[in-house]
Amino acid sequence: MEVRSTVGVGSREDLSMAYTPGVARVCTAIAEQPELARHYTWIPNVVAVVTDGTAVLGLGDIGPAAAMPVMEGKAVLFKSFGGVDAVPICLDTTDVEEIIETVARLAPSFGGINLEDISAPRCFEIEDRLKERLDIPVFHDDQHGTAVVALAALQNALKLTGRDPATTRVVISGAGAAGVAVAKILLEAGIRDLAVTDRKGVLHSSRGDLTPVKRALAVLTADQTGRSGSLADVLEGADVYIGVSGGTVPEEDVARMAPESIIFGLANPDPEVHPDVAHKYARIVATGRSDFPNQINNVLAFPGIFRGAFDVHATAITEGMKLAAATALADLVGDDLSEELIVPSPFDPRVGPAVSGAVAEAARRDGVARL
Template identity: 45%
Template sequence: TLTNKWNQVAIVTDGTRVLGLGDIGPEAGLPVMEGKSLLFKYLGGVDAFPIPLATKDPEKIIETVKLITPSFGGVNLEDIAQPKCFHILQRLRKECEIAVWHDDQQGTATINVAGLINALKVVGKKMPDVAITLIGAGASNIRTAKLLIAAGARPEHIILVDSKGIVCRHREDIEVAANDYAEKWELALKTNGGDREGGIAEAMRDADVAIAASKPGPGVIQKDWVASMADDAILFVIANPVPEIWPWEAAEAGARVIATGRSDFPNQVNNSLGFPGIFRGTLDVRARTITDEMCIAAAEELAKVAEEKGLDETHIVPTMDEIDVFAREATAVALKAMEQGIARETKTRDALYQGALELIRRAREETKFLMQDGFIRPPPP
C-alpha cells in the first residue's frame, strides 16, 4: 500500500465509562486513550490515535466513526457506557468496511476465555461440564457469556448476576428493557437452566467457576460465598483498582485458581494481552471485521503459549513482557480471518508470524529510543 492506513487504528471514546472513574468526559478520558495508544504500539506495533468525542449521542458517535474510516484500518471503541455500547458496536460492525471492536466487551471476554481454558486444565474439568457464575452483567460479562458459549460452555450451566439479582426469564425489569438491553434479555432466556433466584451468594453456590467484573472491592464477594463453591473452584475477580475479594481471602475460603486484573498478583487477566495482538493480526490481512471465532482463536493461542511454559495455579496466562505472545496471537487471528473469508490479503503462517514479530520488535526499539532521548517522558515518581 502507498499509505499507512493499513496499520492505523482509531481509539474512539465519549468518556462515559472510564475504568475505575466512570463518566468523566472526553477531555479527562484523553490521557487514558493516549496510554492505550502507547500499548498498541509497544505490544502490537500498531499506530493508534486517540479520538475522544464531545458527544454522548449514539447516532453522532456512529456517524463520526463512519466518516473517519477512510483514514484507518480498524476502530477500537473504548470506555462507552452501556447499553449504547452494544448498539454502537452492532451498527458499526454492520455498516463499516473495516474492523470495529469494543475492547471492554470483546477484549475482556477474550482474555477471560483464555484464562479459563487453562484454569480448567489445572483443575481437571471440561468447559461443557462446569457451572459458571458471572458476577456483574455489564458490557464485559455479557460478551464473556456469549464467547464462553461459543467456546463450548452450555448456556443452561451459566448464571449471570446484576445489581438486582440473578438474571432470569422471570425478571420483568429485564424484559421491559429488552429493546435497550437486547443481549441481556437474550441471555436471560437461555441461561440459568435451573431457574435459580437470589443474589451473588445464591449464584455462587456449587459453581465450578465464578468470574466477577462488577465494582471495586474488597467486600463485594464474601469468603463464605467462595467456600460454598464446588471443589477446586476457579475465581476471577477482575475489578480495578481493587478486586471484589482479596486473592488471599479467596484462597483461604477454598478457591484453587484465582485471577485478578492486577499485575501485582499472579494470573493477571488484562485486556492488554488481547487487543495489540488481535489488531496486529486483523490489520496484517486487512480483515473486514473481528469475529467471535477470531477472538476464540486468540484465546486458544494465548492459552497454548502459557501451557507450553508450564501450567499451575499461579500461571494460567502469559505475561505482557513475552514478545512472542503477541506475534503468535496475531498469526492465529489472521489465519482464522483467512479461513472465514473475511481477509482481503492471504499470507502464509510463517510470513504472518515473522512479519508481526518484526513490526513489534521494531516498535519496542523505537519506543525505547524515544524514552532515552526524552521524547517520551518517564512517569512521575
C-alpha cells in the first residue's frame, strides 16, 4: 500500500498551492462552512477500516498487530474494486467504550467507517452505537457484507429450484456476527420459516442462556414457527442450509434435507459441509472458498456499497441499500444462471458499478442521501 498525490508538486507555484499559503484558503473556507470538507478534501472518498484483532478471518483473537495484514488487504480491495481509498486502523483495546470513543474521535477524518474482525457480541453494540452517534456510513462487513452476498446467491438458488421465499425452510448454523446479519436480511427479503442454531441448538425464547442479541433473533425466527431442538432436528426436511459457524455437519443429517436442497457451507478454510458431500444430496452448493464454484465472497459487496454511499454523500447504510446491493448482484448473473453460477465473479467489471448504482438509488429512496 501507499499514499500518492493526485496532482504533481514540481514547482514553487505547485508547492504554494499544495501547502502554505494556498492551503490556508481552503482551511478558512471549511472553518466558515464545515460541509465544504466534502468537496475540498479526500474525506468523501476515504473509509477507515477498523479492527481490534479479536476475530480475524479463521484465526480468531490474534491481536491488533497481527491483524494489520488483513486490514491492509481490505484497503487494497476497496481501492481495486470500488475506487474507494481506505486506511487500516488497528486499535490496541478490546473495551467497547474505548473503541466507540476512539472511532468517534477519528470520524471527522473519514467519509465512512468499515468495522472489521471484531468479535461478537461486542460488534453489535459497537456498530449500533456508532451508527447512532455518527452522520457517516458505519458498516460491519463481517455481518453485512456476508449477508448481502449470501442473499444474492440465495435469490438465484431459489429461482433455479422454483422455490418461493415465503414457503422456503431455511436453517442457519452460527449465531455470531455473520449468522445474525444473514438471518435479518433473509427476513427482510421475505423468508418466513427460519431457524438459527448455535452450539446448544435452535435459538428460541424459552432458552435461558441467550444473549440479548440472540433472544431478539429468537423472537423473529423459531418463536414464529415453534421449531426447537438440535441442528440435526431442524435440518430434517429443510430446503436451505447456511453455515457460518465452522464445525462439521454429519452426512446423515445432510441426507435428511428436502430434495433439491441448497447448501451454503461458508466456513473457511473447511466448509461445514464439504462440497463432495453436499453434492450427493443438494442441487446447489456454495462455499466461501475460491477453489469451488459459487464463492460467497464479501468483495462482491463492500466496495460497491461504500462507492454508492459515497457517491451520494449518504449519512448511513440502510437495510434498503443492502437489499438493493443483493438484488443488483443477483440480477447480474442473468441468462448465465446455473447450478455452478449463482453469483457473478468478483472480476466481472459490471459488479462495482451495478452495486454502487443500486445502493445510491436506494439511499435517495430511503432519505439518507445528501446529493
